[in-house]
Amino acid sequence: MRSLKFPSAYTVLFILIAAVALATWLVPAGQYQRQFDEALGRDIPIANTYQQVDPNPQGLVEIFLAPVQGFEGAVDVSLFVLLIGGFLGVVSKTGAINAGIGRTMKALKGHEIWMIPILMALFAAGGTIYGMAEETIPFYVILIPVMMAAGYDSITAVAIILIGAGIGTLGSTVNPFATVIASDAAGVAFTQGLTGRLLILGLGWLASVGYVMWYAARIKADAKRSLVADQADADRRHFLKGADPEAPVTFTAKHKLILLIFAGAFATMIWGVSSAGWGMEEMGALFIFSALLVGLVDRMNEQEFTTTFVDGARELLGVALVIGIARGIVWIMNQGMITDTVLFWSANALQGLSEIAFINVIYWLQVGLSFLVPSSSGLAVLTMPIMAPLADFSGVGRELVVTAYQSASGLVNFITPTSGVVMGALAIGRISYARWLRFIWPLLLLLTGVITAVLSLSA
Numbered sequence: 375m376r377s378l379k380f381p382s383a384y385t386v387l388f389i390l391i392a393a394v395a396l397a398t399w400l401v402p403a404g405q406y407q408r409q410f411d412e413a414l415g416r417d418i419p420i421a422n423t424y425q426q427v428d429p430n431p432q433g434l435v436e437i438f439l440a441p442v443q444g445f446e447g448a449v450d451v452s453l454f455v456l457l458i459g460g461f462l463g464v465v466s467k468t469g470a471i472n473a474g475i476g477r478t479m480k481a482l483k484g485h486e487i488w489m490i491p492i493l494m495a496l497f498a499a500g501g502t503i504y505g506m507a508e509e510t511i512p513f514y515v516i517l518i519p520v521m522m523a524a525g526y527d528s529i530t531a532v533a534i535i536l537i538g539a540g541i542g543t544l545g546s547t548v549n550p551f552a553t554v555i556a557s558d559a560a561g562v563a564f565t566q567g568l569t570g571r572l573l574i575l576g577l578g579w580l581a582s583v584g585y586v587m588w589y590a591a592r593i594k595a596d597a598k599r600s601l602v603a604d605q606a607d608a609d610r611r612h613f614l615k616g617a618d619p620e621a622p623v624t625f626t627a628k629h630k631l632i633l634l635i636f637a638g639a640f641a642t643m644i645w646g647v648s649s650a651g652w653g654m655e656e657m658g659a660l661f662i663f664s665a666l667l668v669g670l671v672d673r674m675n676e677q678e679f680t681t682t683f684v685d686g687a688r689e690l691l692g693v694a695l696v697i698g699i700a701r702g703i704v705w706i707m708n709q710g711m712i713t714d715t716v717l718f719w720s721a722n723a724l725q726g727l728s729e730i731a732f733i734n735v736i737y738w739l740q741v742g743l744s745f746l747v748p749s750s751s752g753l754a755v756l757t758m759p760i761m762a763p764l765a766d767f768s769g770v771g772r773e774l775v776v777t778a779y780q781s782a783s784g785l786v787n788f789i790t791p792t793s794g795v796v797m798g799a800l801a802i803g804r805i806s807y808a809r810w811l812r813f814i815w816p817l818l819l820l821l822t823g824v825i826t827a828v829l830s831l832s833a
Contacts, residue, residue: 386791386807387699391440394703395432398710403429405714406760411559418559418759424718432710443705445698448794450654451508452694454661455798456687458512461639461661461668463686464679466615468672470632473625486524487590491583493517494538498579500644501542505551505750507787507795508654509647510539512640512661514802515690519613527600528609528803529813530590536799537788537817541582543750544784544821545575552780556754560762560772567773570832574781577824585817601809609804632668639664696801697794700748704792707746716746717760724764729833732768733778736761737829740782748793750783774832781825788814 404426406419432440445452482489497513500506513535521531546553547568557564593600600606642660646652669679707713720739727735740757747753757779762772787793789811800810 384696384699387696387703387797388437388441390703390791391699391706392437394706395437395440395710398429398706398712399431401710401712401715403427403711403715404718405711406717418755419714419717421760421763424714426715427711430709430711432706436706436709440702440706441699442702444700444702445695447705448698448701451794452697454508454654454658455511455690455694455697457658457661458515459690460683460687461665462512462515463682463689464665464668464672464674465632465636466686467674467678467682468629468632468668470629470636473629474633477625482524486526487587487594489521489524490530490534490587490590493534494541494579494583494586497535497538498542498545498575501539502545502547502549502575503542504647505543505546505549506539506647507543509643509657510535510795511798511802514799518803519615522610522613525594525597526590527593527597527602527606528613529601529805529809530586530593532799532803532805532810533586533589533813536796537582537586537814540784540788541578541821542575543787544781544825545571545578546780546784547571547575549750549780552750552754552783553776555751556758556776556779557773559754559758560776562762562772562776564776567771567777567832570774570777570828571780574777574825574828577828578821581820581824582817585820589813601813602805605804612804628671631671635664635667635671690802692801694798696797700792700794700797704747704749713746713756716743717757720757721760721764724761724768727768729769730830732765732770733774733829733833734826736765736775737778737782737825740779741786744783744786745790745792748787748790750780750787753783754779770833774829777832778829781829785818785821785825788818 404424406421407423408417408419411418497506497510500509514532517535518528518531521534522528543549543552548554548564553571554564557566597603597606602609639660643652643657646656646660650656665683666679669682674682720743723739724732724735739761740753743757744753747756758776761779762775765772765775787796790796791807797807800807
């Protein structure tokens with residue numbers, strides 16, 4: 375008898391689109407009045423202005439329109455993914471990556487596991503400083519072959535990046551897309567509540583690193599314990615592309631120059647995003663230029679370069695589609711006008727609670743809302759103007775509401791299927807959503823305990 379398999383990311387997302395469309399027939403439509411906030415540069419809801427409106431239920435036509443509309447809304451991210459794929463295809467064609475992997479494994483032989491805390495610290499820094507999310511996508515293609523060559527699996531590599539950057543975002547300190555926007559919307563300085571956020575960041579990072587290192591050491595000792603052991607051979611063929619980590623390493627001057635360009639492209643991207651206000655357009659242009667530079671160094675002719683670039687982009691086409699489809703879920707909710715209704719119900723649930731109960735209920739409400747609104751900045755603008763003033767009546771500081779919001783949003787963004795970053799990372803790693811949930815649920819429980827303790831002690 376053939377065993378049942380968990381559906382692919384595409385099927386999961388279409389099911390969610392259909393489920394949200396069904397909800398628009400059952401949940402009353404409603405809206406808050408909105409006003410433009412110059413500091414935030416967008417419309418924000420006004421507290422105590424919710425009212426029901428004429429329903430706009432979403433039917434079969436809208437279900438099939440949702441992926442198209444979602445892709446239109448995510449076209450910048452999706453195009454960036456394709457350009458990254460083209461760049462990586464060109465670099466991979468030169469053989470520099472395989473040579474670099476071989477040299478790295480030789481240098482780290484016996485100490486490979488220490489890559490985990492080092493890399494997770496770097497990604498966490500990106501998360502806490504500027505909310506590193508879509509920018510992580512190219513790193514999966516780089517790190518997965520390295521970790522597999524070191525004797526680990528694709529889950530280990532995906533966890534290093536997704537959990538590393540995620541724990542930084544969960545414990546955001548100066549992240550302008552989460553902490554700063556939410557604090558402005560709540561009417562407090564973003565430096566208020568910094569101690570609690572640093573505590574969550576530090577304890578969360580230690581818990582995450584410990585968990586990933588435990589899993590990595592476990593499968594290193596016995597490969598059969600890997601959650602993707604059944605596809606190990608296929609994964610090695612796909613990610614290592616015939617490279618043998620034990621083979622003698624030929625690391626030429628040309629390889630070194632190409633890898634220098636390679637590293638410089640990512641360093642420039644991080645600088646551009648964190649300091650120069652770059653968006654997806656500038657990052658995409660950077661990788662087109664970097665691909666051309668690599669092609670010149672490798673002396674590729676025009677036909678070889680373009681064919682290689684297009685083939686590389688094709689490798690990540692599925693990831694680009696997943697990101698677009700995920701955005702369609704939010705489009706359906708907004709079209710059906712039920713987003714504000716869910717927010718209104720959440721605000722009503724907070725009435726008359728004690729300080730500790732209030733902040734913990736805020737946290738769990740934000741967890742639920744984060745599944746519906748995976749964008750941290752979008753969730754901040756939607757919820758803070760409504761929920762932050764309620765803290766005044768419960769004797770809780772508004773800055774603690776901000777901490778609860780960003781912790782909840784960060785935690786959910788480890789697993790939410792409405793996030794193109796999560797589903798895109800799993801698609802690159804060839805990891806089913808079910809296996810990712812099986813891997814990460816113990817860590818989610820541990821992090822929830824840390825967050826709950828800090829919030830309760832701070833109330």
